[in-house]
Amino acid sequence: MLLVVAAPALAAGPNEVDAKDVVTFHEDVEPILQRSCQGCHRPEGVAYGGMKAPMALTTYEESRPWARSIARQVEAKRMPPWFASEETHGLFTNERILSQEEVDTILSWASTGARRGDPANAPEPVEWPTGWLIGEPDLVLDLAEPFWVDDDVKDLNISLKAEMITNEMLSEPRWIKAIEFRSGSDVVHHVVGSRIAAETETPGASGLIGGIAPGTEPFHLPDGAGRLLTPGTQLYFSMHYNKEPGVDTGVWDRSQMAFKFHPKDAKIDRIAKWEGVGNSDFEIPPGHENWIIGASKVFEYPTTIYGYLPHSHLRGLDAKYTAYYPDGTEEVLLDVPAYDWNWQTNYIYKEPKDIPAGTRVDVLMTYVNTEERNELTVLELDTTRAVQFGGPTTDEMMIGFIDYSEDRGDEQITETEGASAAATPAAGGAR
Ligand code: HEC
Structure with missing residues (x-):
């Protein structure tokens, strides 16, 4: 996890802050969204069971306006939605939870200007299945x-x-x-x-x-x-x-x-x-x-x-x-x-x-x-x-x-x- 350095000792402007020290979308947040959010939050409304989440979170442009709301939701553990207690942690295939480290990363990102980061460091976009998830039905x-x-x-x-x-x-x-x-x-x-x-x-x-x-x-x-x-x-x-x-x-x-x-x-x-x-x-x-x-x-x-x-x-x-x-x-x-x-x-x-x-x-x-x-x-x-x-x-x-x-x-x-x-x-x- 990358920590945020609030004020570099040398008088650097916001754009000169060493990129490695700031939580950014492409480097830190996007991989989390891919793993834990995009299954539901993606365009065309194809989601588990065919139900739609209200917005897509597959690009920086889509996610940036939601930064605060995302922070609130993950901090309150309302997103990703999962309701079983800790006792069964790890037992279910469809478990949807974030580690504390992932929550902290998202919170830091949202509270430090929700920066983009370098697109060259972005993970490969996920190819989400289209059509039936069970394959060609009989x-x-x-x-x-x-x-x-x-x-x-x-x-x-x-x-x-x-x-x-x-x-x-x-x-x-x-x-x-x-x-x-x-x-x-x-x-x-x-x-x-x-x-x-x-x-x-x-x-x-x-x-x-x-x-x-x-x-x-x-x-x-x-x-x-x-x-x-x-x-x-x-x-x-x-x-x-x-x-x-x-x-x-x-x-x-x-x-x-x-x-x-x-x-x-x-x-x-x-x-x-x-x-x-x-x-x-x-x-x-x-x-x-x-x-x-x-x-x-x-x-x-x-x-x-x-x-x-x-x-x-x-x-x-x-x-x-x-x-x-x-x-x-x-x-x-x-x-x-x-x-x-x-x-x-x-x-x-x-x-x-x-x-x-x-x-x-x-x-x-x-x-x-x-x-x-x-x-x-x-x-x-x-x-x-x-x-x-x-x-x-x-x-x-x-x-x-x-x-x-x-x-x-x-x-x-x-x-x-x-x-x-x-x-x-x-x-x-x-x-
Ligand atoms: C299983 C599907 C699913 C997953 C996984 C999921 N979401 Fe959601 N999300 C929804 C649905 C459906 C809604 C709208 C209903 C609701 O708010 O309860 C929603 C609502 C939201 C909202 C509130 C939108 C508003 O209108 O205010 C935010 C923010 C959000 N999700 C962010 C996330 C983030 C970040 C993740 C991953 C860490 C995530 N969601 C994972 C389905 C999902």
Whole structure:
């Protein structure tokens, strides 16, 4: 790290300061932006899951006007967005954090005139992938009809049909290897793909097939694990649209989901499930600051966990997953001390986590139902009423999604089971 020398002893003008002693964009800041920011902050709005960050930070010209704002955001640890506690540092592939040294570099840069430095020392620009991040998809489904998000829409949760999967599109059942969603407009806040319409969903089952929100990556399954997709299936998009209402703000949306399949002859001996460990039977009292809701699940077989996605709505404060092992020990799997509904974050393991048969996983989430919460949200919450489970963002949910597969030894996995494992009712469609 380069330190800033405030006032050189010899009377040098600002342009004569030894370049090595000043933090500059090209030498010091640009590499950090490339590693930790440009994945989202780049032109054309191609970002994880198709969500756009408000501005690009790929050149000096783009970044300079934001220097102060960047400093504020990184100092407050709001950017890059990441919500898991230190305990799991290093475990997740999509972890987004800056070292203290990197934060200091950005702060020095912003407070010393946000200098350019010598373009000759700039790192090579990053070639960001265009098109689908999962590679050329085997199947792409659009919304069955484009959807008009009206001028007066501010916050809308709605379940929309995907194109029906016909025999022409898919001639035989195939095991899903990867799923990616692409939003069809700027006003998409979240998308979840589901086998059933959101209105009929309840927590605790696994009909969801994947979802995106700002910050979530495409979903990949390892070799040997799959989720079956059969011709004739009707899938749904659980869409969440969010924008400023007003004249001429309406837009057409036609979001898409794309699939890659395992090779036809691949041996699939594990069904990958995305299950919600959730609770729908709760009532958060009005004015309560600290209401805890829990749910748990015992895993009957040796299990491999691929990742987590904690989901609550605007009153959700935190989320914690703890494993209680059969030998009596316990381990925090994921702790999100400051949950933010705006950032539906998938925590995806670098190395999937194996847990023994008989492990119980408890998920606990805390909720606040007081007036102060309204300062943080775009929606007016009525904190004088008791809050129950419900689809609208102003109601609540408590779902600790877990992505996993079971090792059933010699027990045969049938295709029917593969399809039905994911065809049961699912939670969290309306986010
Ligand atoms: C996962 C995607 C993602 C990453 C990574 C990310 N950002 Fe952001 N950033 C966003 C989104 C989306 C917003 C707008 C929503 C918000 O402010 O929460 C935003 C907002 C901002 C803002 C506020 C803009 C405003 O309108 O005031 C700044 C500044 C910023 N980011 C800087 C950074 C910097 C610097 C980094 C890297 C250290 C970074 N971001 C990494 C997605 C990202």
